[in-house]
Amino acid sequence: MKNLYKIIVLGFFTFLNISSFAQKEASKIRNYAPSLTFKMINYQKVPDTMVILLRTSPFQIGGGQEFIAVKDESNKFKFTFPLLKAPARIFIKSVIKPNFCREFWIEPNDNVVLEATARERKALVKTTGKGNGKYRYLVSLDSAYNANIRPQIDRKNNGEFLNKDILYCNDSYRFGAEILNRFRPSMSKSISDILHAERVGQNIKSKWTHAAIYLGSAPNDTSIINRVLALEKESLIDTVDQISAVNSPDFIHGNKLAATMYNRAKYNGNPNIIPQTYEYLKTKFTGTIRDFIITSYLLDRPKGDTSDFKDVLLNSITSIKDKSLNIKLQDLYTALDYNTTTKLHVFEDTEGKRRTLSEWKGKVILIDFWFNGCVHCKHFSKVFEEKILPVFKDNHDVVFIGMNTDRERKKWLDGIKSKEYTSDSTVNLSTLGQGFSHPFPKMFNVVGAPALFLIGKDGKLIEANLTTDHNLLIRQIKSALSK
Secondary structure (H helix, E strand, O other): OHHHHHHHHHHHHHHHHHHHHHHHHHHHHOOOOOEEEEEEEOOOOOOOEEEEEEEOOOOOOOOOEEEEEEOOOOOEEEEEOOOOOOOEEEEEOOOOOOOOOOEEEEOOOOEEEEEEEEEOOEEEEEEEEEOOHHHHHHHHHHHHHHHOOOOOOOOOOOHHHHHHHHHHHHHHHHHHHHHHHHHHHHOOHHHHHHHHHHHHHHHHHHHHHHHHHHHHHOOOOHHHHHHHHHHOOOOOHHHOOHHHHHOOHHHHHHHHHHHHHHHHHHOOOOOOOHHHHHHHHHHHOOHHHHHHHHHHHHHOOOOOOHHHHHHHHHHHHHHOOOHHHHHHHHHHHHHOOOEOOOOOOEEEEOOOOEEEHHHHOOOEEEEEEEOOOOHHHHHHHHHHHHHHHHHHOOOOOEEEEEEEOOOOHHHHHHHHHHOOOOOOOOEEEEOOOOHHHOHHHHHOOOOOOOEEEEEOOOOEEEEEOOOOOHHHHHHHHHHHHOO
């Protein structure tokens, strides 16, 4: 009996020891809220607060969840973020001079301290703490690129010069890859693989951006077209795994751009290539990354025939099974049935009055999204003033609305006064200081400007994300007026 008692007691204490050991081991892998501390040294002006945007979705280009830190007595700003399931991007919204790399990645359990020391017009950055390897890599990469900026060259619009630009992009990729490999041992495998996916995506994006510029300048040059078609076979996508790819915004956006420009070249500049690009993406990629790239492509509302776009969108809804992606596509499909009389979105005019688009039912409405400082918005405003407005100046059945997305009212009003973004014939409205987070642009996933929308006399949406080509715009407005 005594031996049995000893066995029970011994078993009980053994259980406690095992339980305690398990709890200690579990605590080692438990996720903690990541933190990031900025310390500013030798800065003449340090703001009282610093703002950081947290972007947890690869679809987020602008915006994000906003975090604000208040400066302490030693010029430190400490940010504590929510628990993360995967690495996420952070963007330093506040502008501090001299500036430094503003976009970083953060992982679960990070506890990083970043010290920026002002030296004349430069900032020397030092990082310490758990998870600092990726910060050291990004700071090093940023400094290296700033020190090796490519000199300006006189380009000619032909395949030879396009090839030179592509070769430069490839050299830049290898240069960045060498820096990444140097820092890989100090990072987790997941983040180093994502950063590799970002490097590949940036390489694809830069090469196809050059291709887009050359095609736009000389759309019928066969040497450019042939070089663009050959470029499609030079991708590095096979070096990226699926998990890293879906977490890399640059990988998604780079391949989306590549698909669009390749099909534009293949189909001789035809602006209506939505079905062809969709089928290309379905064939080129597999698994989760295919669904992410297709969803991102469709959320951008590619320019082309609306009926084709609806057909492709409906097909994607039936084929993409990921619930979160499917919801985004369904929401977009619903948004295409927008009607000003059923969706009473509220805006503000320059006098502070609340306005809705239903006020102009019975008229054709062209909405132009813009913000103060947008270079492309200035360019379109000039085209609008010189090419489009004269055609419809005396037509009272069409209304032109300049929809501003600045969060500060003063910036909006200053933009109007400059006469660089809107005309005297424009109805000026704002998104109530909500920017692109306002329900109307958010419904259509508008994240940049200019973005043009055409609404018919019946209040129904005719076209979202119109082209800025003035000839096509004039035809579309005339067609809407004739109905």
